[in-house]
Amino acid sequence: MTALPPGPAARARRAALPVALCAALAAAVTGCGGEDPDAGTNGVGKLEAPAIEAKAKAAADGANSVRLAGTLVSKGGTYKLNMRLKKAGGIGSVTSKNSTFELLRVEDALYLKADADFWATADSDDKGDASKPPGEDDETAANKLDDMYVKIPDDDPAYKQLRGFTDMDVLLDGLLGLHGKLSKGDRDSIEGVRTIKILGGDGNGGSLDVSLEGTPYPLQFARAGGAGVLTLADWGEDFALEAPSKEETVDYGRQLPRRSD
Incomplete structure (x- = not known):
């Protein structure tokens, strides 16, 4: 068959x-x-490390806004940042060893907002005796400043220092630099987004996680020498940025004290 x-x-x-x-x-x-x-993916994972870094920098330079959060170690002080930034200014909070304050910048107008404890300690420091508890006059003045915006004159020594926390270009240019010969690290994910890591000096010069999805934005940066880890998110997402009303603003009446924390 x-x-x-x-x-x-x-x-x-x-x-x-x-x-x-x-x-x-x-x-x-x-x-x-x-x-x-x-x-x-967007294909940047196939590139060599210098080309990936160049793509990430170009993406950051072309963005009009970002949220930057994390820890920054600078000049012996440690700061926790949570800032939303764009070309016209920024808004967010800065926490140091002994204090937390909010910053708001609209174009060149810079404002600081903090609680009464911040101002009472600042007034005490300004009198040259940081170990002495704030007096009654200090507390009275501080209560008037509690949770109010104080506009910082642009000739105040504190203006330039504090403005830097609200300047998108200054922060990105100053923070996102790797040192040493660049190399590719592992693939990972940041907040559910796939990334490729590039290393400076085998990691001793910092590391940068670059998005493998969509635009190759930098999503996390570990600074060299353990000088902080910062995450970058909400690239290109706009947010409201308005000067506070007169009712929310008060005049400090003197130069802001230089704080050592």
């Missing part, structure tokens, strides 16, 4: 079997071709 040749359905099943097996074992069977780690 002569066997009939297999029908179309049987031939299709036989053809599909190796394909299905190959897909299931792709990670283990080299003949099937390994899984492409760059599949579905």
